[in-house]
Amino acid sequence: MTVAGQLLGALWTSPNTLCGLLAGAVGLAFGARVCWRRRDLAVVFQRMPWGAGALTLGNVILHTGVDLDIPCLTYAHRSGRGIEAPIRLADHERAHVYQYMLLGPLFLPVYLLCGGISVRNPFERAADRYARCGRGWWPGRG
Incomplete structure (x- = not known):
């Protein structure tokens, strides 16, 4: 960017x-x-x-923690949809920063319409993908 x-x-x-x-x-x-x-x-x-x-x-x-550079589980892993290696929380949240910068004030309504905090939400799956491999922060991109 x-x-x-x-x-x-x-x-x-x-x-x-x-x-x-x-x-x-x-x-x-x-x-x-x-x-x-x-x-x-x-x-x-x-x-x-x-x-x-x-x-x-x-x-x-x-x-809520003291450091964003910690491992966390993906949404798919937590929901039982598969076993995935932990990702870094900072990378996951950075993807959301990028998503916000693209959608601006539209992000929250679109995010909520897509399922909110859930494995069904394509924004959460994209943030997990980005944290896992460093690309694909936008839903539908890989």
Whole structure:
């Protein structure tokens, strides 16, 4: 992705990013920590005091753990659809950042219409694929 593409994508998804920054700011008051992860094109709030795992909103990743560079199971593995090697959580969430940068404010409604947090959701399967092999972050691409 070119720098111009990154800037346009960040601008396009800025309403989502603002929501993530607001949630992260509330988390800071309860002990969360914040850092910029250039590789992930995201502001990351770690040690978020609510939820489980990670949630991406635009160019913000909200994470309950202390490090995104941890192994996690794919949606297919967790649902019993197959045995797959663990992936890195940071790579999975980076795919969602890219998806947000393409769809901008349309991402959340489209994501929810596609099944939400579920193995049926093509956005989740694409994020797992990207985390597994470094390509194919968009649904339908491999």
